[in-house]
Amino acid sequence: MKLSTRIAVPILGLCLISACQKSGVDQVMTGDAANAVYVAPGEYDEIYAFMSGGYSGQVTVYGLPSGRLLREIPVFSKVAENGYGYSEETKAMFNTSYGEVPWDDSHHVELSQTKGEFDGRWLFINGNNTPRIARVDLSTFETVEILEIPDVAGLHCAPFITQNSEYLVSATRFSVPIPQKDVPIDSYKENFTGLINYVSIDAESGEMALDFQIEMPGFNYDLARNGKAKSHGWSFVTTYNSEQAHSLLEVNASQKDKDLLAIINWKKAEEYIAQGKFKERTTSYFHNVTNEATSIVESRKETKTRILTPSECPGMVYFIPVPKSPHGCDVSPSGEYIVGNGKLSADQTVFSFDKLMEAIANENFDDEIDGIPVINFEAGLDGIVEQPGLGPLHTEFDGKGNAYTTYFISSEVVKWDLKSKQVLDRQPTFYSPGHLVIPGGETTKPYGKYLVAMNKITKDRYLPTGPELAHSAQLFDISGDKMKLLLDFPTKGEPHYAQAIEASKIVSKVKKFYPIEENGHPYSAKNEKETRVERKGKEVHVYMTAIRSHLAPDNIEGFKVGDEVYFHLTNLEQDWDVPHGFAIQGANNAELLVMPGQTRTLKWKPQKPGVFAFYCTDFCSALHQEMSGYARVSAANSDIKLKWGLNDDELRSE
Amino acid sequence: MRLISIPILLVSTFLLSCGGGQSQIDKIKAQQVKKAPEPKSLAEAEKNWESDHGIGPIKAFTLPTEIDQVLAASGKETYEAMCTACHKAEEKFIGPAPKGILSRRTPAWIMNMILNPDEMVKKNPIAKQLLMKFNGSPMANQNLTEDQARSVLEYFRTL
Numbered sequence: 001m002k003l004s005t006r007i008a009v010p011i012l013g014l015c016l017i018s019a020c021q022k023s024g025v026d027q028v029m030t031g032d033a034a035n036a037v038y039v040a041p042g043e044y045d046e047i048y049a050f051m052s053g054g055y056s057g058q059v060t061v062y063g064l065p066s067g068r069l070l071r072e073i074p075v076f077s078k079v080a081e082n083g084y085g086y087s088e089e090t091k092a093m094f095n096t097s098y099g100e101v102p103w104d105d106s107h108h109v110e111l112s113q114t115k116g117e118f119d120g121r122w123l124f125i126n127g128n129n130t131p132r133i134a135r136v137d138l139s140t141f142e143t144v145e146i147l148e149i150p151d152v153a154g155l156h157c158a159p160f161i162t163q164n165s166e167y168l169v170s171a172t173r174f175s176v177p178i179p180q181k182d183v184p185i186d187s188y189k190e191n192f193t194g195l196i197n198y199v200s201i202d203a204e205s206g207e208m209a210l211d212f213q214i215e216m217p218g219f220n221y222d223l224a225r226n227g228k229a230k231s232h233g234w235s236f237v238t239t240y241n242s243e244q245a246h247s248l249l250e251v252n253a254s255q256k257d258k259d260l261l262a263i264i265n266w267k268k269a270e271e272y273i274a275q276g277k278f279k280e281r282t283t284s285y286f287h288n289v290t291n292e293a294t295s296i297v298e299s300r301k302e303t304k305t306r307i308l309t310p311s312e313c314p315g316m317v318y319f320i321p322v323p324k325s326p327h328g329c330d331v332s333p334s335g336e337y338i339v340g341n342g343k344l345s346a347d348q349t350v351f352s353f354d355k356l357m358e359a360i361a362n363e364n365f366d367d368e369i370d371g372i373p374v375i376n377f378e379a380g381l382d383g384i385v386e387q388p389g390l391g392p393l394h395t396e397f398d399g400k401g402n403a404y405t406t407y408f409i410s411s412e413v414v415k416w417d418l419k420s421k422q423v424l425d426r427q428p429t430f431y432s433p434g435h436l437v438i439p440g441g442e443t444t445k446p447y448g449k450y451l452v453a454m455n456k457i458t459k460d461r462y463l464p465t466g467p468e469l470a471h472s473a474q475l476f477d478i479s480g481d482k483m484k485l486l487l488d489f490p491t492k493g494e495p496h497y498a499q500a501i502e503a504s505k506i507v508s509k510v511k512k513f514y515p516i517e518e519n520g521h522p523y524s525a526k527n528e529k530e531t532r533v534e535r536k537g538k539e540v541h542v543y544m545t546a547i548r549s550h551l552a553p554d555n556i557e558g559f560k561v562g563d564e565v566y567f568h569l570t571n572l573e574q575d576w577d578v579p580h581g582f583a584i585q586g587a588n589n590a591e592l593l594v595m596p597g598q599t600r601t602l603k604w605k606p607q608k609p610g611v612f613a614f615y616c617t618d619f620c621s622a623l624h625q626e627m628s629g630y631a632r633v634s635a636a637n638s639d640i641k642l643k644w645g646l647n648d649d650e651l652r653s654e
Numbered sequence: 655m656r657l658i659s660i661p662i663l664l665v666s667t668f669l670l671s672c673g674g675g676q677s678q679i680d681k682i683k684a685q686q687v688k689k690a691p692e693p694k695s696l697a698e699a700e701k702n703w704e705s706d707h708g709i710g711p712i713k714a715f716t717l718p719t720e721i722d723q724v725l726a727a728s729g730k731e732t733y734e735a736m737c738t739a740c741h742k743a744e745e746k747f748i749g750p751a752p753k754g755i756l757s758r759r760t761p762a763w764i765m766n767m768i769l770n771p772d773e774m775v776k777k778n779p780i781a782k783q784l785l786m787k788f789n790g791s792p793m794a795n796q797n798l799t800e801d802q803a804r805s806v807l808e809y810f811r812t813l
Contacts, residue, residue, distance in 0.1 A: 513797070516735070528739045547739040548794055550748065572739050575795040622790030 036477060037487045039066040044507070047439050049452060049500040050109045050123055051473075056493025057104045059125055059136065064439070064450055064500060065475060067489030075134045075143045076104035076127045079590075084143075086590035088566065088601035089521075092299040096148050097284040101130045107156060108223075108497040111138075112206070116163040116228050116444030120505035122206045124159045124168055131155030133168060133199060135206055139511045147208045148285040150305055151178045152195050157237065159199065160224045163444070167266065168199040168208065169235045171221030178215075179283065188246040192218035196237060198266060207289060212273055212306040214264065214317065217370050218244055220253070221262070223328050228444050229335035231353040236338050237262040238326040254344055258321035260374070261329060261340055263356065268316045269308055277313055278306040293520035295598060311371025318360060320375040322349055328394035328435075332403070333444045337382060337418050339403060341392040348392050348405060350421065352382035383421045388414045393434055394497075396441035398448030398478055406433040406453060413453050413476065415483060427483045429474050431457040438478070439500035447502060451476040451483065454495045461488055471495060512576035514597030521599035523568035528552045533644045535654065540565045540642070546580035546594065547572040548621040550646065551614070554629030558642035558654070559606050561635060567592075567614075570599040581617030584631065591617050606633040696783035703758055706780055708766030709773050711800065717761050721811050729802075729809030736796040737806070743813050748791050750784065753813040761807055768803040771795050 039045055045063025048070075053059055057076035062069055078085030078094065085094050085102060094100045104127030112122040123136040131152045135145040149155055149170060158170030175192040177183055183191045194216035199208050220241040227234035242259045245252030272278065287300045310317040322340040326349075330339045338351040358364075359379035367374040391409030398404065402424065405414050411432045415425040435454050439447040453476070458469040470490035477484040516526055525531045525543040531552045534541045540563050545552045551569075559565060569582045573596040583591040587604050594600045606612070615628035634640045643653040693699035707714040733741075733752075740748035755764060759780070767774050767781060771793035774781040785792065798806070 527735050529734070545739060548792055550739075552739065572736075573794055574736065574797040578794070621792050 033484070033486045037065040037067065037475065039063065039068070044503060045070075046503060047447075047450070047500050048503055048506055049437065049439075049498050050111070051454070051491055051495035051498040052106045052109050052125055053492055054107065054494025054496055055105050057106050057127070058493065059106065059109060059123065060492045060495070061141070062473075062489070062491075063503075064452070065486065067473070067475060067487050069492070071141060072492060073136055073141050073143065075125060075136065076106050076132070076146075078102045081591070082593035083590045083600060083602065086602075087592055088603060089294075089296045089599075092297040093143065093146055093288050093290075095286045095288055095299040096130050096132065097150070097286055097301075098130060103129075104132060105129050106134075106493075106496075108158060108160070109499045110159055110161045110168065110442075111499045111501055112165045112201070113161055113163050113443060114165065116232075118440060118443055118499075118501045118505060119165075120501060120509060122165075122201075123499075124161065124208075126155050126158035126170065128154055128156050128173070131158075131170075131172075133159045133170065133208060135208060137206070138506055139509050141510075142290075144290040145206075145208060146286075146288045147199065147210065148287070149197050149199070149210065150283040150285040150302075151176075151180075151213070151281075152197065157221045157224050158197075160226055160235070161201075162226045162235075162266075163228045163232050165201045165203070167211070167226075168201065169196065169224050169226060169237070169264075169266075170199065171196040171216070171224060171237050171262075173220055173222065175218035175220065179281075185246050188218065189244050192244075192246075194218055194221055196221065196235075196262070196264065198269065208287075210285070210302070210305060212269065212278060212308055214269065214308045214310065216262065216310070216317075217242075217372070219260070220249075222326065225329050225331045225338075225442070226266075227331055227335050227353065228333070231331060231335035231338075233265065233267040234353075235262075235264040235266055236329050236331065237264065238322065238329040238340065240325040240327075254325055256324075258323050258377070259325055260319040260369075261322045261326065261338075261351070262372075263318040263320060263375075265316055269313070272308055272313045272316065273306065278308050281305050281307050293518075295514075295519075295521055309371075317372050318356075318375055319369060319372055320351065320356070320380045321377045323347065327392075330395040330397075330403075330442075332418055333397050333399050333446055335444070337403075339395045339405075341395060341405065343391055343393055343408070345392070346387050346390060348385035348388055348395075348416075348421075350382045350385065350418070351380045355382060356380040385416050385421045385423065388416060388423050389426065394436055396436055396438040396451070397446050398438055398441070398451075399446035400448055402448075404436060404438065404451055404478070404483075406436045408432050408434065408456070413451065413483060415478070425482045427476065427485060429453045429455055430461055430472065430488070431455055431459060433474075435495070435497045437498040437500050439502065442499065447500075449477070449479050450486075450500075451478045452498065452500070454491065454498065456494075458490075462490060513574055513578075514595060516570075516572065516574060516597045519570065519597055519599060521568075521570070523566070523601060524570045524599040525568070526570065527572065528646070531644075531646075532652070533558070533642050533654070535642055538563050542567045542644075544569045544582075545572050546570070546582070546616060546627075548578070549616070549623035549627040551582070551616065551627060551629050552646040553644035553652075554646050555632075556629070556642075556644045557632040557634075558640050558644075559631055559633045560638060560640075561606055561608060561633060563606055565604045565606065565631075566601050567604060568599055568601045569594050571596050573597070578620060579618050580620055580627075582614065583617045584614035585612045593618060606631070609633050609635050609638075693779045693783065696780070696787055699779040699783045700758060703763070703780065704760065706778070707760050707762035708764075708770075708778055708781070710766030710770030712762045712765040712769065712803075714760065714762045717756075717807075717811070722808055723812075725805050726808040726812045729805030729807065730812075732798065732802045733806050733809055736798065740791075740794070749788055749793060752810045755810050764807050764810070765800070765803045767793060768796075768798055768806060769800065 047064040152172035154173030156173040159168035241253035389407030
């Protein structure tokens with residue numbers, strides 16, 4: 001097999017070269033790339049990569065090294081394909097203080113951690129536009145919770161996790177008046193404020209809660225990371241627009257030579273909270289959580305938040321200057337190095353945690369902003385990587401003392417040594433990478449075998465598909481001294497960050513179906529004897545079941561124009577990979593896909609008299625085409641009684 | 655192009671490497687020839703039902719003479735919760751009726767059909783014929799435990 005691939009790849013490589021001389025082909029040809037990414041039919045990939053969907057609002061799951069798309073997890077966008085956000089059970093997931101918001105811009109995937117390592121329990125991701133954080137349960141790959149974050153705008157800087165999943169740290173991208181009020185935009189400096197938010201995570205259930213918020217100067221907060229190992233207990237947050245411009249930021253927010261990195265001692269903040277040094281503020285935000293017993297999303301409106309003010313809480317927040325409009329801020333596996341990726345700087349700034357602590361202890365401060373001491377730049381600086389490329393955005397680590405940074409403008413990934421700050425290797429990417437991910441790259445124990453660069457520009461990499469192209473990801477082998485390009489693969493939406501985890505940490509925990517005896521849905525029918533139709537005024541509830549290959553009941557009469565019909569479909573199957581679907585003609589919302597053991601509800605408003613077909617949409621057996629039924633609708637004033645059944649001799653009536 | 659070429663090369667290498675003596679394909683053919691002919695009807699498949707214990711976790715066993723009524727009652731509960739969408743106790747529905755099943759199937763066959771239906775309908779001669787007889791409607795795996803399947807079997811004895 002090895003022999004054959006060695007023959008095949010150069011031959012194929014030659015074909016490609018002669019065909020169009022594409023960039024990057026020669027890189028692949030230097031090694032046994034095809035063999036390195038080939039996962040034989042029926043074999044599993046080694047790694048799960050969870051990619052944010054960007055403007056799709058979702059999360060996609062890829063296998064590495066094959067680059068195969070395994071699943072798209074609906075998070076912040078409603079999905080008519082399976083009824084997520086349309087079904088009666090899930091629609092409350094989209095409740096916010098602005099009403100239903102059916103879309104968001106999802107950026108940064110964070111996997112839960114225990115002792116600085118991924119534990120494979122939950123995935124968190126932010127919604128940028130209407131500030132929210134979602135939690136996906138990695139035993140079901142379903143979104144189970146969305147928490148809105150109050151009084152912030154553009155929650156780009158989110159949701160960065162601490163090493164024992166104590167907190168998710170986030171911060172406002174756009175400072176705004178707090179509380180919101182009608183003021184002139186040019187009163188920015190006077191009226192606009194920033195917030196850094198700490199969301200706690202329940203260690204057992206994973207449920208989030210807004211614990212406290214820190215009031216900050218009105219800058220733009222961009223990205224964050226938490227300390228780990230020796231720096232556990234601290235957060236690092238980059239800012240830009242410390243100029244406090246409110247128009248033409250492209251120019252006006254790039255005036256200063258340096259912006260600021262905020263350094264937060266969150267253990268200190270916890271002490272101040274315990275001492276009651278916070279102000280309680282009335283606000284409004286929604287917290288939507290799936291009730292595990294019923295599998296129905298319950299929406300709670302919250303009205304209080306706890307605010308800490310740095311000037312009243314000494315020792316809690318510091319700043320240190322960073323050149324120049326920093327974007328990513330990344331902490332090395334040992335917790336010692338904090339890399340500030342100054343996106344408009346040609347140099348890469350590296351701070352030392354020990355030096356920062358020493359500077360704080362010695363009060364080596366140059367300035368103070370709103371009561372926040374500004375640490376002397378040189379005092380916290382560990383070193384500078386000189387001229388590694390243009391436009392550094394993000395850095396990840398391989399656990400062998402190396403850092404890998406994406407350079408957007410010069411379109412490359414650069415490998416450099418954390419201690420010596422020497423550049424070790426550089427490889428072009430196609431084209432212009434944003435984030436990159438190394439499996440476990442954010443943790444104390446990276447799995448330094450692969451690196452995926454997520455490119456912002458695709459151009460000629462794939463067969464053209466009109467003006468819009470899929471974004472491209474590129475997989476590199478980083479196990480040797482030099483990075484080796486192995487594979488291009490298209491991605492969905494616009495992946496910003498991704499995190500990747502050894503498959504073994506998830507596979508054993510994956511749920512294959514929902515045990516029917518644990519189904520606590522109030523409208524479930526757990527066997528066909530429980531199926532029925534009930535009228536409560538204009539509301540009609542159909543307790544329906546699905547099993548290969550019939551719906552019960554499948555003949556229903558007595559619906560009337562003007563009714564609100566709720567089809568509560570319980571999938572009676574108790575086996576892996578046997579979902580059933582439900583669609584009915586004229587439904588103005590969506591269809592349902594119901595997993596084994598689960599109950600999902602579709603609302604249907606019959607509009608005219610007649611007989612309307614419904615059917616299972618997910619090919620479930622050889623008799624799938626037979627899995628269908630009829631709903632008879634009579635005029636609003638008709639006296640036809642409800643009648644239902646499966647097989648004529650089974651008809652029952654109210 | 656790459657996708658097509660690699661498998662072709664792989665296959666040809668594989669075939670070449672089997673050279674000398676009997677080829678892989680000949681071996682497969684030889685195995686196929688040795689196999690007993692497939693039964694062509696349910697009646698034919700059922701001829702040897704007493705020695706057909708099915709495929710799955712349950713080995714051949716003999717039922718005690720007395721019916722365990724407590725076990726049967728719990729089996730009835732499981733049957734009603736998990737099986738009645740497709741089976742009626744005394745008449746053919748989506749699948750066959752379990753009444754009198756012990757006069758045509760062994761206890762182990764019944765339990766293996768409950769516990770391992772996917773493999774049974776692919777490989778067991780009786781189960782394969784049943785799948786055809788019931789128009790390809792599959793026997794769903796309802797993931798019963800062995801204890802639950804045993805109790806359902808006890809319930810069948812009471813029908």
